[in-house]
Amino acid sequence: MSTGEGSSTSYKSSSSIKPPMFNRDPDTFSWWKTKMYSHIMGLDEELCDVLEDGVGDLVLDEEGTTIDRKKHTTAQKKMHKKHHKIRGILVAALPHKEYFKMSDKSIVKAMFASL
Numbered sequence: 001m002s003t004g005e006g007s008s009t010s011y012k013s014s015s016s017i018k019p020p021m022f023n024r025d026p027d028t029f030s031w032w033k034t035k036m037y038s039h040i041m042g043l044d045e046e047l048c049d050v051l052e053d054g055v056g057d058l059v060l061d062e063e064g065t066t067i068d069r070k071k072h073t074t075a076q077k078k079m080h081k082k083h084h085k086i087r088g089i090l091v092a093a094l095p096h097k098e099y100f101k102m103s104d105k106s107i108v109k110a111m112f113a114s115l
Helices: 026-043 045-053 074-093 096-101 108-114
Strands: none
Touching (some): 026 045
């Protein structure tokens, strides 16, 4: 069997696919943001829940880190980990100057909304 488009061996797992990079072109921004959302959904639908709903009762500093995370419940630790997974994807996909244009870089929901 060939490894063409119809072959299951031609597809990589979504976790091994690099996120779409934003090229700073305003004409393609909406397309990029849609691709980024789809990329995150493909990784884990719970990541999209964090992206859409925020981090619940976690209190984060300006860098998106919780204070005294060792005191968190298991569910809060899971939420914090998912938050940072998305944050890492967004930071990696954005040019440095675009990242610093965001007014709130602490919560991924605010980061994605400000794009």
